[in-house]
Amino acid sequence: MDGFGADFSVGGSSSGKVDTGAIMEQVKVQIAVANAQELLQRMTDKCFRKCIGKPGGSLDNSEQKCIAMCMDRYMDAWNTVSRAYNSRLQRERAKM
Amino acid sequence: MEAAADPELQRFIEAETQKQRFQTLVHQLTELCWEKCMEKPGPKMDARSEGCFVNCVERFIDTSQFILNRLEQTQKSRVSFSENMAE
DSSP states (O other), X not given: OOSTTGGGGGGOOTXXXXXXXXXXXXXHHHHHHHHHHHHHHHHHHHHHHHHOSXXXXXXXXXXXXXXXXXXXXXXXHHHHHHHHHHHHHHHHHHHO | OOGGGOHHHHHHHHHHHHHHHHHHHXXXXXXXXXXXHOSSOOSSOOHHHHHHHHHHHHHHHHHHHHHHHHHHHXXXXXXXXXXXXXX
C-alpha cells in the first residue's frame, strides 16, 4: 500500500506539530480497511472452492445461492472463532 | 521518530498492535478450522459445526503450547547434556 506515510502529513498543523488525534483516526481507518480486505480475500477463496465445482459460462443460480450461504456461514465461523479465542485468552490470563 | 515519543500515541499504537495480533490469528484460525469443520455451507450454522470450530480453536492453542513446552524441555536437556560433557 502506498501513501501510508504521506497521509500522515494531512494531520499536521501549520506549526509543524503532528496532530495525535488525526494520526490515531488514520491508523484506525487503515486497520479497518486492511481487516476487511483480509476477510474478503479469504472468504472469496473459501467460497469459490466450496461453490464453484467446474467454472461454467456464468455464475448460475445455484452457485449464487451457495456463495450467499457460504458468505453468511464464513461470517458465523469468524465470529465463533473470535469468541472462542477470546474466552481462551481470558482463561489463560486468569491462570496467571 | 518524534511522533513515537508522544506517550498517548505510544499507548494507542501498543493497544492497536495487540488488537491486530488478535485479529490476524482469528483470520488464520477461521481459515484453518473452516477446512476442518465446514462440509457444505447450509442455511444455518448447525450446532455440530459450531462445536467443531470451538474445539478447533482450543486444540490449536493446546498444540502451540505443547510444541513450545516440548521444545523448551528438549532445549533444557540438551543444555544440561552439553554441560555434563564439559565437566
